[in-house]
Amino acid sequence: MSPGAIDQLLAGITGLTWQSIVMFAVAGVLLYLAIARDYEPLLLVPIASGAILANLPLSPVVGEDGLLSILYAAGVENELFPVLIFIGIGAMTDFGPLLENPRLVLLGAAGQFGIFGVLLVALLLGFTRAESASIGVIGAIDGPTSIYVSGQLAPHLLGPITVAAYSYMALVPVILPPIMRALTSQSERRIRMQPAGRVVSRRTRILFPIGTTLLVGTLVPFATPLVGSLMLGNLLRESQVVQRLTGAASNELANVVTLFLGLAIGSTMIGTSFLAASTLAILALGILAFGLDAAAGIVFAKLLNRASGGTFNPLIGAAGISAFPMAARVVQRVAQTEDFENFPLMHAMGANAAGQVASTVAGGVLLALVAGAGG
Amino acid sequence: MDDLAFGVQVSALGLGLVFGLLAFLWLLLTLASRLEPRQRVAEVAPAGIEIRAADGEAEIEPTLVAAIAVAVSQHVELRRRQAAPAMRTYWPGSLMFASRWVAAGRMRQSQSWRRRRS
Numbered sequence: 001m002s003p004g005a006i007d008q009l010l011a012g013i014t015g016l017t018w019q020s021i022v023m024f025a026v027a028g029v030l031l032y033l034a035i036a037r038d039y040e041p042l043l044l045v046p047i048a049s050g051a052i053l054a055n056l057p058l059s060p061v062v063g064e065d066g067l068l069s070i071l072y073a074a075g076v077e078n079e080l081f082p083v084l085i086f087i088g089i090g091a092m093t094d095f096g097p098l099l100e101n102p103r104l105v106l107l108g109a110a111g112q113f114g115i116f117g118v119l120l121v122a123l124l125l126g127f128t129r130a131e132s133a134s135i136g137v138i139g140a141i142d143g144p145t146s147i148y149v150s151g152q153l154a155p156h157l158l159g160p161i162t163v164a165a166y167s168y169m170a171l172v173p174v175i176l177p178p179i180m181r182a183l184t185s186q187s188e189r190r191i192r193m194q195p196a197g198r199v200v201s202r203r204t205r206i207l208f209p210i211g212t213t214l215l216v217g218t219l220v221p222f223a224t225p226l227v228g229s230l231m232l233g234n235l236l237r238e239s240q241v242v243q244r245l246t247g248a249a250s251n252e253l254a255n256v257v258t259l260f261l262g263l264a265i266g267s268t269m270i271g272t273s274f275l276a277a278s279t280l281a282i283l284a285l286g287i288l289a290f291g292l293d294a295a296a297g298i299v300f301a302k303l304l305n306r307a308s309g310g311t312f313n314p315l316i317g318a319a320g321i322s323a324f325p326m327a328a329r330v331v332q333r334v335a336q337t338e339d340f341e342n343f344p345l346m347h348a349m350g351a352n353a354a355g356q357v358a359s360t361v362a363g364g365v366l367l368a369l370v371a372g373a374g375g
Numbered sequence: 376m377d378d379l380a381f382g383v384q385v386s387a388l389g390l391g392l393v394f395g396l397l398a399f400l401w402l403l404l405t406l407a408s409r410l411e412p413r414q415r416v417a418e419v420a421p422a423g424i425e426i427r428a429a430d431g432e433a434e435i436e437p438t439l440v441a442a443i444a445v446a447v448s449q450h451v452e453l454r455r456r457q458a459a460p461a462m463r464t465y466w467p468g469s470l471m472f473a474s475r476w477v478a479a480g481r482m483r484q485s486q487s488w489r490r491r492r493s
Contacts, residue, residue, distance in 0.1 A: 098404075099404060099408075102400075102401050102404035102405050103401060103405075105397045105398075105400055105401045105404065106397060106398065108397060109390075109393050109394045109397040109398075112390070112393050113390065115389070116385070116386035116389050116390050117386070119382055119385060119386060120379070120386055123379055123381075124379065129381060129382075132378075132382065133385070198408070200408075200411075201411055203411075204407050207407065211407075212400065215396070215399065215400060215403070219396060220392070220396065354397070357397070357400075358393060358397055361396055362389065362393050365389050365392045366385070366389060369385045369388060369389055370385065
């Protein structure tokens with residue numbers, strides 16, 4: 001047998017690098033979180049699988065005509081997948097709690113503080129303007145928004161930013177409670193809020209996605225793909241006349257695109273580029289963005305509590321992020337550990353739904369300001 | 376320094392825009408809710424139901440009746456949670472008879488495998 005044939009046979013083993021071995025370990029951690037801990041398994045399993053496939057020696061799934069590269073070019077490079085996912089999210093989201101209590105929409109705005117706070121910190125650390133904005137957008141705590149914005153501003157950071165965004169979304173039940181307890185007193189956590197007690201008509205539910213699209217699309221055109229697709233999905237749901245489309249958007253479409261998106265993102269986690277000091281910095285800045293979001297939401301809710309004469313539970317502020325409905329469930333759980341018969345869940349759901357709208361708006365605003373300035 | 380000034384500008388403008396837009400949305404939603412015919416969630420005890428006392432008894436306030444109903448249902452729920460004998464649906468000794476704790480134990484025994492987390 002010729003030495004060339006032996007080399008060919010051993011190409012896999014000789015092509016193994018320490019970076020790929022580390023990446024297998026990283027993928028193993030993501031799989032552990034997804035399978036054993038049940039943290040965002042829908043995305044972490046495909047992402048980890050994509051990372052394993054991409055880091056195999058001489059992997060034919062990446063590179064020209066590779067399966068994962070085709071998926072990346074088809075849906076991530078041109079921002080198609082995140083936008084399609086938003087249609088599914090819109091079809092699954094009930095904005096009713098927000099419509100019952102419209103002032104909660106402001107908590108969604110407060111929950112975006114981390115984006116801009118971390119943008120400043122990233123600039124101080126020496127990242128470029130576009131990179132800093134992309135890192136800041138992890139603070140939207142919204143995977144598709146992070147992918148959409150960073151894909152346009154800093155595509156080379158897409159891998160670590162997406163992993164940070166989805167990992168922290170998965171860790172909402174771990175990250176939020178200590179911040180909530182640190183910033184609120186026991187008496188504040190025990191505040192019982194009265195239910196809004198208002199029935200939202202079908203007309204309002206239908207007008208909400210249309211009006212929001214028109215408003216945001218006109219004032220911030222950069223946000224149109226995000227807000228427009230989110231509201232399109234919601235209009236399908238609330239119109240109640242296209243149940244097949246609603247079902248397809250929230251099940252088949254969302255599931256298929258989630259799989260493809262996860263695999264394509266995983267394929268960007270190639271050891272040689274992923275294992276850099278900047279990745280660690282991005283992960284650290286991501287968690288800072290998350291913390292700032294929660295803290296700003298709680299502080300703003302405290303102001304609302306003061307303005308309402310002590311009838312507003314500040315814990316609700318922590319739900320003003322986009323991780324829906326996990327953040328609202330965490331608020332309910334923390335409130336109930338103090339007072340078993342306290343049920344702020346619907347108010348928290350309203351703030352959480354506001355966080356979804358606000359994160360897409362913030363993503364669009366950031367794109368407009370940074371890309372518009374030639375970031 | 377230029378970058379930092381840019382960052383401060385983007386942050387101030389960005390947060391201002393997000394707040395402004397959402398405040399405008401709040402205004403629109405509030406206006407929409409004002410234009411809606413006021414429709415409240417139905418009361419638990421609908422008005423107009425006449426509660427009559429038994430002969431020879433004093434009149435009972437509807438709110439008192441509601442309070443008694445809530446107390447009874449809570450008491451039943453508590454007894455059910457305690458798996459009290461009074462709440463048995465099946466005769467003791469039958470296969471169907473078991474408190475929740477016993478039923479949970481049987482279920483665990485009959486499982487051929489157990490997840491690591493449990």
